[in-house]
Amino acid sequence: MEVLRVDEALHATLGRLVIGKSHSIIKGFSTDSRSIKPGEVFIALIGERFDGHHFIPEVLKKGAEGVIVSKDLPLTRFKPELAIKVEDTLKALGMLASYYRRKFQIRVVAITGSNGKTTLKEMTAKVLNQQFAVLASPKSFNNFIGLSLTLLGLEHKHQFLVVEMGTNHPGEIAKLTRIAKPTIGVITNIGDAHLEFLGDRWGVARAKFEIFEGIEDGVAILNQDDPYIISLGKELKLKKVTFGIKKKADLVASDIQSLGLEGIRFSLRVKIERKDETIEVKLPVLGTHNVYNALACGAIIKALDLEMDLLPKGLASFKLPSGRTGLIKIGKIMVIDDTYNANPTSTSEAIQTLMNLPTQGRKICILGDMLELGQAAKLFHMKTGEMVAKMGVDLLFTVGDLVRVSAQEATKAGLPPENVFVSEDNQETLERLLPVLKEGDVILIKGSRRMGMERIIESLKERLMVDS
Template identity: 35%
Template sequence: MTTNSTLSRPADAAAPLWQPDDLLAAMGARADGAPLREVTGVSIDTRTLQPGDLFFAIRGEARDGHDFVPAALARGAAAAVVAEDRAAEFRELGPLCAVPDVLDALVALGLAARARTGARIAAITGSVGKTGTKEALRAVLAAQGPTHASAASYNNHWGVPLTLARMPSASRFGVFEIGMNHAGEITPLTGMVRPHVAAITTVEPVHLENLGSIEAIADAKAEIFDGLEEGGVAVLPRDNPHFERLLRHAEASRATRIVTFGEHAEADVRLVGLAMKPDMSIVEASVHGSAVAYRLGSPGRHVALNSLCVLAVCAGLGADVTLAALALAHVRPPSGRGERIVLSAPGGDMALYDESYNANPASMRAALSILGQAPLGPGGRRVAVLGDMLELGPEGPALHAGLAPAIADAGVDVVFCAGPLMKNLFDALPAARRGAWASSASELEPAVVAAVRAGDAITVKGSNGSRTATIVAALKSRFAPPAS
């Protein structure tokens, strides 16, 4: 199986991650081929595999990982984990671990990694903000001890056990992102992770196509509390309309403490004040009654609220909250999730806000709000380039059209739309705000590149499947700043 993996090594790549005997015992595997070596990383992607990695030949929807075993061994994999009935094909190529089922073996290795660690573990889910929150936690906890966290958005049935299998035994903290598209998917994943702290960033109308109602989404997200260790901490968004529903789930779990965050007067970690600037924010908060002031490395009220979640999780893990708050100043948005890029156009610069990784109604409104506060150069405009928000079910057309008031509130000057669902928004806009509509991002790209100019602030956002990242790439290529 090939993926866009970005990380196969543990935080301390100098130390062996797995010894051969421990590896075989954990997976119930049979050694075959050449003798096994120490394992220093775990991979499912030959494109990023490093010498010493253990390669799992997972069978995916499109490709069978066994097709890549020769390449993995040729690149120096410590061994390849293969199905028992395929082992004979690769015996002469190098070390093998033969197992009945490769994905089951990955899960078993992940469970063994969780069993051997003394790390304090956090699990994060939510309709919006889970990856950014996970990355912020990774950064602030790393300043306090060896920290292991999910790579990219490795939050599904193979991503979670892969992240576990990569966790060094000496980790002090572990941070795991857990996602879902259907009810019942989070429970087995949080059961593998067994977090000491489980947090929900928010509940919004995402995956409506699969779940049917926002109440069902709240119930599915609350499955994260099912795996809490005895005496664990549940972290909840106090401002969310479904807070009481989430609270009932948390109270029915093994949590002995429930911590809330938000602007609500009763929130345990509460936003007291917020000053936003183009590329940063200053936050005043109350953390369990203690005043904390800190700087964030990116703007946005939603970013500030997610930072409260970070501090609540840190407190639950026993980390130093003051040090964590100070470290937030150095956290930047993950790629495609709000990164601000300065581009060079004839006559001056323009600012590009890359939000192309994902989208739903809540994150769209948050991105538009940031665009509304973005500074403009002389003659500049606020430009929104928006792709379809996917998996919204029958409500999709109305939810797209419903973004029109947020565009007006943000003072967006011109809107470009890509995709059949975004046609509903385009038609709902006044003529003066309509830039162009096209059936796909690739068809819209020339119009956007031709229209932007010096002084503009541009937000590009859409669900990953709408491919708005191609427009970001085109803008970066066409308007790259001159080499210094």
């Protein structure tokens, strides 16, 4: 972060200076008492299960320069160098981020979609970093707090900013895009995610299209194979760059070849200076769905008017973010780690990825509940179970209440009952899995974020690496 004067922070947040001097300098902000650094200003957020005001003594002991609060507290007793009182600390965080963003003339790429946001963000950052200074939102910082903190990390050395924007309620992305002011907006796809709050796929699509509300004179990058995106995209007044596999688009992938454990190879056709050019791309990751992410990344490069050669060079050494169909060798088995989150579309893609792997061992699925699907939850879990059986999965383990019907439907669709294991939690699943594992088995592990499916992988590493 570049330095920000206290009077600027007061102006941005409409706050009142309680302690300190208005001409002092702020070197950084934090909302996390666990990771705050000396010299930073702590913003005391209030959530459903926490109140940052309770951690003020702790952060000051760790060297925090000051605090931004919304409650009346005896701040002089804590002796901070700076204290600012605001009406609402969460709103103040967004107001600070919005003010700070406008201090920079920088091209901002904002990414949303039901699946692939983080992978595409990481791909784009990897490709651009070959020649440019890029700031990308860390991990999956795609909500209001995460985006605001990312913006507050901007420095004048940065030439591009790449962020992702998530939502589970209408209006959330509109709020994010007004803060970030993107120059390019990308929608990867529309799927059955967060239906509990967004209703149906049209509701999802409308929520995702809010990303373009903050773009005044920029580019919309759209998946030409997605009917919801193409339908709503007709109304956009922005310049468009499209990508796809099945339909005519500005960037099209063809001759897609699986390289087994080594990834995927495909031919990319793109129009450059009115001529169609073909570029060979090798993508060292699993899953045909990642071809779409690579195409979207190429569309971003095209929209930025950069050399398309950056794409194959950058993607040649790309590694997937943790928990997103990465392949891990644990002892004498292989695990596809897709534990970060789950919805019906991403689960289907993950199972297809498992079944396409050319391995000698059995194909095993460990599936946890897919959450936030509303009234359609049971139907989607039933369809998943049927798909598991029809695609030829050898063993199915389920974790949680909702996914019990997946086990039932898998059995109805032909998976032998002795090959289906229903568990309440991750530990029970692990104890039932270990005795039946064989050398060469490949296991897909996937579930919604709150299911904590990554703990199964951690336990497998502890148990199998010791045994091997």
